[in-house]
Amino acid sequence: xxxxxxxxxxxxxxxxxxxxxxxxxxxxxxxxxxxxxxxxxxxxxxxxxxxxxxxxxxxxxxxxxxxxxxxxxxxxxxxxxxxxxxxxxxxxxxxxxxxxxxxxxxxxxxxxxxxxxxxxxxxxxxxxxxxxxxxxxxxxxxxxxxxxxxxxxxxxxxxxxxxxxxxxxxxxxxxxxxxxxxxxxxxxxxxxxxxxxxxxxxxxxxxxxxxxxxxxxxxxxxxxxxxxxxxxxxxxxxxxxxxxxxxxxxxxxxxxxxxxxxxxxxxxxxxxxxxxxxxxxxxxxxxxxxxxxxxxxxxxxxxxxxxxxxxxxxxxxxxxxxxxxxxxxxxxxxxxxxxxxxxxxxxxxxxxxxxxxxxxxxxxxxxxxxxxxxxxxxxxxxxxxxxxxxx
Numbered sequence: 001x002x003x004x005x006x007x008x009x010x011x012x013x014x015x016x017x018x019x020x021x022x023x024x025x026x027x028x029x030x031x032x033x034x035x036x037x038x039x040x041x042x043x044x045x046x047x048x049x050x051x052x053x054x055x056x057x058x059x060x061x062x063x064x065x066x067x068x069x070x071x072x073x074x075x076x077x078x079x080x081x082x083x084x085x086x087x088x089x090x091x092x093x094x095x096x097x098x099x100x101x102x103x104x105x106x107x108x109x110x111x112x113x114x115x116x117x118x119x120x121x122x123x124x125x126x127x128x129x130x131x132x133x134x135x136x137x138x139x140x141x142x143x144x145x146x147x148x149x150x151x152x153x154x155x156x157x158x159x160x161x162x163x164x165x166x167x168x169x170x171x172x173x174x175x176x177x178x179x180x181x182x183x184x185x186x187x188x189x190x191x192x193x194x195x196x197x198x199x200x201x202x203x204x205x206x207x208x209x210x211x212x213x214x215x216x217x218x219x220x221x222x223x224x225x226x227x228x229x230x231x232x233x234x235x236x237x238x239x240x241x242x243x244x245x246x247x248x249x250x251x252x253x254x255x256x257x258x259x260x261x262x263x264x265x266x267x268x269x270x271x272x273x274x275x276x277x278x279x280x281x282x283x284x285x286x287x288x289x290x291x292x293x294x295x296x297x298x299x300x301x302x303x304x305x306x307x308x309x310x311x312x313x314x315x316x317x318x319x320x321x322x323x324x325x326x327x328x329x330x331x332x333x334x335x336x337x338x339x340x341x342x343x344x345x346x347x348x349x350x351x352x353x354x355x356x357x358x359x360x361x362x363x364x365x366x367x368x369x370x371x372x373x374x375x376x377x378x379x380x381x382x383x384x385x386x387x388x389x390x391x
Contacts, residue, residue: 016054016307028067036066047290054293056309058316117145118191118221119201123178126204133176133204136168140178144199148182159212162187168204179203179213187215242266246273268295271306278305286310335360 019037023030030051037048037055040062047053055063119141127134143150150166154177162185165177180201181187183194191200200221203213245255245266253270257263271279281296283289289310296306309317316322336356352359379388 016056017060018051019048019053019055020051022055022060022063026064026067032067033063036063040066042286044290047294052297056313056317058313058320058322116195116198116223117141117201118194118198118223120203120216120221122203123201124222130176130204133168137178137204140166140168141201144180144201148197148199156210158210160210163202163213165205175207177205177207179205181215185215187213190215190217191221192218242269246270268292271296271304274304276303279307281306281308282311282314283308284311286313289313331364332357332360335363 017025019033020030023033026033034048037043037053037059038045041048041059043053123137127137140150144166149164152167154165154167155161156163156165163179163181165179167174168176168178178201180199182200183196183198185200187202188194188200194200200215202215205213239262242262242265245253246269248270255263255266267281271281281289281292283292289308293308296308339356339359349355349359377388
């Protein structure tokens with residue numbers, strides 16, 4: 001192989017390459033890699049532009065083909081992105097990670113350390129005044145207690161610089177804000193005894209209210225979750241079932257629940273509560289895997305290595321091949337079309353009459369669960385195991 005020839009990019013499962021590393025290996029700019037990742041992999045612009053975003057070996061091959069061959073003109077790519085609000089003059093976020101693992105802790109020992117909240121009396125008084133905010137405030141405060149921040153955080157300027165604001169809803173979702181900050185911020189220097197992981201929840205304000213806000217002293221606050229009146233107003237950040245799952249030491253565990261019941265939150269915290277582990281995190285969609293990857297890069301403990309894949313990409317890495325990506329919606333449409341071509345009439349469908357989507361979900365789950373590798377009715381096709389046509 002000559003000096004100017006590049007060896008194909010390959011790697012073992014779990015070995016990932018950052019956007020910057022791939023750009024150096026290909027001899028192109030990070031912007032070229034970023035645009036190719038958006039065009040070919042359909043990555044969100046924010047992820048693709050992150051130089052430390054990790055790409056799988058299979059993704060690297062796809063980007064290499066796009067950049068070096070295929071005649072794609074990357075310079076003409078038009079990218080749109082919903083950029084975060086950076087209009088405020090805020091200092092960097094000072095909050096501690098959700099927990100700081102002990103590097104000396106055994107690898108199989110959970111190190112879960114929930115955050116403490118200090119809630120000002122003004123917050124409880126505002127909840128009595130604005131009762132319609134009670135549910136959203138509870139959800140925001142629970143997320144603060146569980147993760148140390150919320151998904152949307154705005155800063156403040158001038159005399160209020162250092163306070164954080166999390167939206168509670170109202171007009172366009174941004175009419176009311178919960179004001180909070182963390183240990184080490186100048187506004188809460190008068191609150192004695194704060195730990196590095198403590199969060200101070202100071203007030204609920206209308207979005208037009210930017211008057212100077214003082215932190216007060218320790219006597220103005222209630223420590224959550226010990227005072228029962230705070231639990232009644234706000235709610236506890238974790239259910240007993242979630243805590244049992246997080247603290248369980250079995251390597252394989254199953255969490256079941258309805259949508260919105262906290263399954264993902266419990267899974268994420270279980271990852272965060274492990275020291276010295278390498279974790280494989282699989283999910284069905286690329287969007288969910290990107291979301292999880294961003295979360296773990298921000299919140300995963302220093303001594304935990306998390307590899308995040310969507311299921312199809314993971315199979316491609318394992319089998320060193322491409323797999324057709326077909327969404328559930330596409331599969332459902334194909335099922336309904338095929339059902340219309342059969343001799344079955346509405347009378348034959350029985351309780352499934354006018355419930356074709358539910359029937360699709362049931363058949364799909366049955367077929368997935370019926371496959372047992374090594375059995376006579378299972379066949380391996382391109383690295384995947386499925387039922388034979390006869391079965």
